Amino acid sequence: MPELYDYEKDRPQRDYDSFYLRLRRRVEDWSRRHMNDAAAELVLCVPDFFYLLMKLMGDAEVPRRCKAQCAAALAYFVSPIDVIPDVLGGLGWLDDLYVALLVVNSLLTSVDGEVLERYWLGDGDLILKARELVARLDEKLGSGAIRRIVAAFRSRMQE
Numbered sequence: 001m002p003e004l005y006d007y008e009k010d011r012p013q014r015d016y017d018s019f020y021l022r023l024r025r026r027v028e029d030w031s032r033r034h035m036n037d038a039a040a041e042l043v044l045c046v047p048d049f050f051y052l053l054m055k056l057m058g059d060a061e062v063p064r065r066c067k068a069q070c071a072a073a074l075a076y077f078v079s080p081i082d083v084i085p086d087v088l089g090g091l092g093w094l095d096d097l098y099v100a101l102l103v104v105n106s107l108l109t110s111v112d113g114e115v116l117e118r119y120w121l122g123d124g125d126l127i128l129k130a131r132e133l134v135a136r137l138d139e140k141l142g143s144g145a146i147r148r149i150v151a152a153f154r155s156r157m158q159e
Helices: 007-013 015-033 039-043 046-057 064-078 090-107 113-118 126-141 145-158
Strands: none
Touching: 015 039, 015 046, 015 090, 039 090, 039 126, 046 064, 046 090, 046 113, 064 090, 090 126, 113 126
């Protein structure tokens, strides 16, 4: 089993850690209020995927083109312009999760699984979790959802 990243060792020095912690609190608060909502379980993964992408950006073992994919997903995460606005709570985070999952799925062919697992703070095996969540979101959002999300994001950026 790969060694897990020690989240606590650099927590105070990183801006993205405070974003992660704020996002984690918002997601957990929303999930507690919507326990019976089908999206609640999916949404709980959002902060962990944000953190994973941030950490991969700084890892020397991750190729540049993969870091560019991570950067694009992170830009979508923090952008106020979303296909599903984040002010909608759980539903608004589903498109962020979907984009992150597609990038992680793509990274599985280019980055050693141990590197990916090193920064995974979520429950369970990252690779299995990512594949399961992509399938569930494809089912909920419909296939081709990423093309629609990207097209809507680009059109809103041009407004």
